[in-house]
Amino acid sequence: MKISVVGTGYVGSVTAACFAELGHEVICIDIDEEKVQKINDGISPIHENGLGELLRKHTGRSLYATTDYQHAIMNSDISFICVGTPCDEDGKIDLTVLKKSCKSLGSGIGKKDRYHVAVVKSTVVPMTTENVVIPLLEKYSGKQAGKDFGVAMNPEFLREGMAVYDFMHPDKIVVGAHDQRSGSIVSDLYKGIECEVTRTNLRTAEMIKYANNSFLATKISFSNEIGNICKKMGIDCYDVMREVGKDFRISPHFLNSGAGFGGSCFPKDVQALVNRSMEIGYEPSLLRSVIELNDRQPLKMIELLEKKIGDPANKRIAVLGLAFKNGTDDIRESRSIPVIDCLIRKGAHVVAYDPMASDNMKRLFDNIEYASSAARALENAHACLLMTEWDEFRNLDSELAGMHRRLVIDGRHLIDPHSIENEIEYEGICW
Structure with a gap:
């Protein structure tokens, strides 16, 4: 054809x-x-x-x-x-x-x-x-x-x-x-x-797309809600969700708790369905909660940071990962965006690194430092925030030795602190 x-x-x-x-x-x-x-x-x-x-x-x-x-x-x-x-x-x-x-x-x-x-x-x-x-x-x-x-x-x-x-x-x-x-x-x-x-028919095909994405987004926000509760009680949410995902009615996909979801689809599609629902006279409270929790979730990285180092003003904070997910240079609705914005407003010196997405992020933030590698970003940093699931971040070790304070706050469950030779302070967002 x-x-x-x-x-x-x-x-x-x-x-x-x-x-x-x-x-x-x-x-x-x-x-x-x-x-x-x-x-x-x-x-x-x-x-x-x-x-x-x-x-x-x-x-x-x-x-x-x-x-x-x-x-x-x-x-x-x-x-x-x-x-x-x-x-x-x-x-x-x-x-x-x-x-x-x-x-x-x-x-x-x-x-x-x-x-x-x-x-x-x-x-x-x-x-x-x-x-x-x-x-x-x-x-x-x-x-x-x-x-x-x-x-x-x-x-x-x-x-x-x-x-x-x-x-x-x-x-x-x-x-x-x-x-x-x-x-x-x-x-x-x-x-x-x-x-x-x-x-x-036409409208059913349209709805299948929105229902599909909204359900996946709901699974992520549900996992983050459980993860936030687990964090309060000293429970590793990944241990919990690993078993929950074994239920054939649920499956393990999209149960990874962390800093939230981004990208070109989930945020806008859920929001669009919420607004369309309101237009036809229905209050979609569950979908509203999915969005609200996702909006709050990345700022928990800042909460954990401040508990560890206090006021981040004038401190060098490394943000590793700018794309909304690994394997792409797309930063649309990346969870790094609200984190970087908050750090700037609090007076931190932000140095960022991503293997693909730095040029795109520069269009949003031209007032932060961009490093050419993870090691360069971590030099003399008071803390490291892990925001994207790039495989190279799973293997950080010697790169951490150059930090002013070896504090890692993990938003994607990337690092096993026990496997790192250099002793670090480690904090997971939901574990």
Whole structure:
């Protein structure tokens, strides 16, 4: 099939490359000329394992990028909308970019004399495809959805850092469709992947994505709540959750307590579902608690720090880990952000290190020191805060010897203090 993909962020670029790997012809669309040029040069516009290899393999053969919407739509049969849907200042989903994409896509569909399917892969709250996407496509195309063109909703379930693998080895493929023909066309795209395709309606497909992410976020916040209680009683939460996770009804995944969750999905998706629930007259108290606990959780790192060293003003504090998770340079909603912000407000001298994300964090904080290695960050530091699960932080030992005070506050259960040759003061956030 001939596919066009609108947006070349995490979801769009991975979707395009993986569909090319499945044997389809793919055109990427983006208004960012730099991203377009990178893709056409076979260079990944983002850091994502395996993506660069796929782009080098298929670019110039079955994949290329353009800024020309009309060209891409006229030369494809299916268009995937993969643009960002962040939350605005009030926590509501921001559909600005999505709406612009629908207008451009609708205009292109209006000029075609053959059936075209528009597929929403962006994360949108239930009823968005019906109430926003379809009316815009119909208005700007002058055609009728389900008759002249098709509409589907195909949510993604990709983990940053593992997105290519997850696309090619999914645990579920969900296709919500406005009409039977659209659902069949989109489902057929995934032939070659060993996974059942679940067919449903548009709003159910949208809700599956939000329910999925909200449940995973709830597991994390639940684990952190239990961890905070365990900490008060001198119990290692990891000993507790290791056994809880053995229950087949629960599973061990997402039970790791720590400094909280971040990233481009969980925080905004839970908040967007909370706001959508309020709009339809329901108070989602559980989901509110998930967000509130996650907002408070990283500041417990500061509480532990102050118990150990008192006022952090004018003290050198090393923050190791800036990305929201290992394997990516993405800092969106990273739990390091509120920690660094609090340390700055308290007058600490912050020195930060991350193997991938330092350049991105510099755009937020240009008033802290960035080190080229963990060892450099730890030199003469009064304390070390571990914030991201990078493997290199699990093996810290000789690097700690250069600290002014060998105090490590672990937000990710990375270090076994008994395995370190250099004697340290160690404190875990929930253990």
